[in-house]
Each structure stands twice: as structure tokens, then as C-alpha cells.
Amino acid sequence: MICGDWGESKNVWILETKHPWARNRNLCTVESVARQMSDYCTRLLTWNYVPSNPQNYLGKRLEDEFGNVRLSGLPVESILESTPFIDFLNKTFENNTARHHHSFVHLSDALRLALVYKFGGIYIDSDIWAMKQIDLAPKYLARASGGMISNAVIKSEKPGSQILMKIMEEGNKAYDIHNYAVLMQQLCVKMAWYFKSKNHTIQLVDTRIGLIEDSGDWKIFGFKSGGLCSSYGKNQLKSPEEAEKKFEKLMAENCSMFHYMQSYLGQTQEYKPDDKSNLAVLVMAKTCPFTLSNADFV
Template sequence: MILMHKGCLIVFITGVCALLYMNWNMNSIHLIQSYISKILPVKEKATSNVSTPAMNSRIMFVETTDNMEPTPLAVCAVESAAHQNPDKQIYYFMKGFSGILSQYPHLEYRGIHLLTSMKNVVILPLNATELFKSTPLKSWYLKINPEKEKYWIHVLSDACRLALLWKYGGIYLDTDIISLRPLPIANFTCPANRMAVSNGAMGFLNLNHPFMWNCMEDFVANYIGHMWAYQGPHLINRVLKRWCNNENPNDLIGKECNGISIWIRNKFYPIPFPAWKRYYDSWKKEDIERTFSDTYGAHVWNYMNSAKKKAIIAGSGSLIEYFSKLYCPIAYSNLIQS
């Protein structure tokens, strides 16, 4: 009889725990659904393939310019993430996108329609006013004058990725990262060089992660918009030093600190930014396999390329063309090869 009572008690406790987990999971789902309902018209959702994402299974991209058509590289980045992570929902937030797909003719907006045809990709308007509500970023955004900001597009992107990870949880990737392998479920940051952790790829799986809140508070309290990377990689390093109680970021690489893994550089940045032109050189296959053997996504440093305007050229034999053909074949055949 006693054993029977104990068995019933175990079953009861297990059931209660399961209900609590399901409720917490649904809170995360409801947050994204609430955001979608506020920024999209009721009659027509953004891509018609919006589905309920599973816990910890979303990858997010952000476009903070007013461009209404993503670049071929951005399409490649999103497509490669979708192909390599078929179990994850891919969200692409675009500031210039209205949310009404019928406003975008196929011939003029091929990139948008290519992405929306993928079953696990959703394109959403980026509504910063709505996104920053209930975060420390709200007061900053209401008083900032974008016309006086030197790096506004980049600073806004820095802010948006923090708010998205805080509110919804998941993985953030820059739109110049070509995914080469499936991403593991983990809370992570990754250094771009020996002395600085970057914010180009970050994973904070649980909504309301305190590290993200600390980042948003630091973003506002120590705001310096005219200094390149100060609100991005430098901010992550400042907060990480306090989080880990360690003033030397190099000591943290390859380790875990208070629940956050600091991955080695090769996970996303096997080619450092001063050598970004190497992506436009031709490579031997064995050199590619050796250099990128431990890489989840290749960050191709598109900002460094903004003045040179090097493109992915079909038939060039470049490394970036090799990646495009292999990891984003739809973008390659429709936007690059054509």
C-alpha cells in the first residue's frame, strides 16, 4: 500500500512538472505570436507559412535598412540556415518589409518570394517601437535622432538582436553568415579574434535570459553611437567580463562561464576580418575542408566589402561561390547564376 501511494505521488509530481514546462514553453510561443499579430495586418499575414515554433528552435536574422528586397548574400544566408536546420524555424525581420506579400511582384522581389517558398522560413516586418517595449531600449529609442547617428543602421541592428533574444529566445545570425552545418542547441557567444567576442552569432535559448537584459542596460547606460562596434562586440565583451568576473576575454575562449559557452573562433570566423578578401579567391578543396572542418557558419565580412563591392560571381571559382552552390543552391541558381 505504501509503495502504491509513493508511485501515485511520483506520477502526480511528474504531471505537475510537465504542465509547468508546457506552460512556460507556450509563454514563449505566445510572445512571438503576439508580436506577429501586432505588426501584421489581420487579413494577410506576412508569408502565409507562419507556424508555431518549438522551444529553442528558432534562428533570427535582422535587416535594419529600408531595403524591401534582400541582397543575394542575405538570401543565401537565410536559405543556408533553413537547409542546415530543417528542425528550426527561421525568422527574417526586415525593416522595409510591409508584411503584405501581395505588394511585392515576383519579378521585382525574387529574393522575398524565394525565401517565402521555403517551408521553415518566415519574413516579418521589423517594428522597433513594438520590439523595444518593456525593455531598457525603449527610452533610448524614443529620444535618439537617427539622422545624427554615424552608424545608425548598425547600432539599430545591435539593439534589435538583443531585444529579440531577450523576448523570444533562440539564435541570432548576421545576414552575411553562410551556414555550413546544423547549429546545436546552446547558450553561446563566439570570438572573432583572440581578444574580442563578437555579436554576429549568438545563442540565448531561453526567453528573458539575464545576460541579454544586462546587455540592454549597458547599451543604454554607456551609449556611444559614433564609435564603431562600441554598441556591438565591445558591449558583449564588457558584459561578459562582469558576467564571468574575468577581465581577460582570451581566458574564456573554449570554456563555459555561468551557463554561457564561449566557442572557439573557427565556429564562425575561421577567416579573420583583415583577410576577408580570401572568400573571393579560389581555393583547393582540401584547403577548404581543413580550414572549415570545425565551422558552423562562415562569416564573410560583408561590411568590409561595402566599399570594394565584390560580388558572388558565377563561374569565378571563388570560395564564396563554392559555398553558395553547395549551401544555398536556390539563391545561387536564381539570383547569382542568372
């Protein structure tokens, strides 16, 4: 059975911490992963999830369409239990109300580390679409567009990674609710230290995003090595011809994942599924045709 208990399945973890539903374009992440990773259970965990909410209708249809998809609630406290983040929820929320506008991001950053540490598997951000298989190595990270180590994709084939534990320990100590990337910074620092300890050098920001850094059991992938790529700009272009040209360039890069960078580029507006001038829509047509064809907007 592909989707058994959490500790018995090979899982891809996708989180929604802000809303009790997933946006249609985030469902594209679910579908794209389910298509490419048929031997993994693709789990969308949504905080305060209510299946009967009309906004979860398309998600339920997606679950019915793919046998390796599971939509469920997000048991925050049990995931963080027995980790350095055991009291993290109290630091970021009070009576289910966010203490700061960064709280939702910080909670997601903590949960992804705890999930992969406790259960193993692959964590992937909900604004990344799988274009190929994303099972790139037993343990890996993907560098973001500028070359910095990113927590957007984290894989540890087996639970109990000591480097992830160290990141959680240091992240909890250094936590600052006003610092947007505080937990990701700890990942960058600790992974850089790890690589150095293995007699490999790594720059946190560089131009070598097409290269792969190999340090024993952990690897970091850039786009030319089959990892993460993005539009590096706005997805809404002036014409279908311009969008198609950019799409062809993207396909030639041979990356496994497309990051449309919803937050960083402010791309939160909704798109029409038939908008041929939008690069994201063209990628969705390739990666999540079911979601695209059944949504009024994405």
C-alpha cells in the same frame, strides 16, 4: 507547426535594418540556416518590408521553397517596447532618417538583444552562413576571428536572460552614436564580468580562438570547438585552384558557421555565381544552392 507565433516557435532571427530588401548573399544566410535547422523557424525581419518589391522576388521564392522560412516586416517599436531600449529609435533616427551613418548598425545591435531577451532563440548576422547545425548550447556566443567576444551570434534557449537585460541597461546608459561598436563593447564587458563571477577567466582578445570557455549556463565557441570561422581575408582569390585549396582548409576546420565579414572587410561587391576563384561562392554552393542557382549575382 514550426513557424507559429513568435513566442511559441523556436526561432532563428536574421535582421535587415538598412534596406527594404535583402541582398542575395544575405538570403544565403536564410537558406543555409533553414537547411541546417529544420525544427526552427528561420525569420528574416526587414525594416519597411514590401513583399511586392521586385527586389524581394527571390526571397519570396525561398519562402515558398522552404516551409520553415518566414519573411516579414521588422516591427522595431514593439520589439524594443518594455526593454531599456524603448526610446532607442528616437536616439538613432529622426523621421525615419538616420542621425548618423552608424545608426543602422546600432539599431540592429539593439534589436538583436531585445529579440533574444524577449522571445529566446538564436540571432545570427546576415553575413554568416550555417554549414552545420548552429544549436550549439542552450546559451552561447561565438568569438570573432581575433578572439573577441562577438554579438554576431547570440543564443538563449529561453527568454528573460538577466545578463542580456544587464547588457541592454548598460548599453543604453553608455550609448554614443559616434562609437561604431558601443553596444557590442557592453556585451564584451558584461560577459567578461559574468565569466569572472563564475570563477572563470576570460581575455577579451586572445589567441585561443579554438578553445571553448564554459561558465555554467553560458558558453563561448571558437572555430575549433565547432563555432564561427571566416576567410580571415579577401574571398576573391587569384585562381580556382587557390580558392579550392582554401575551401578545403576551411572544411577541415569543422566549424558550424562561415562569416564572410561583409562590413569589416569591405566585401560589399557583388560576385558572379559561377566564379570558381571566389571562396565565398564555393561556400555558397555548399550552404545555399537554391539561392546561388537562382541569382544573377550574389
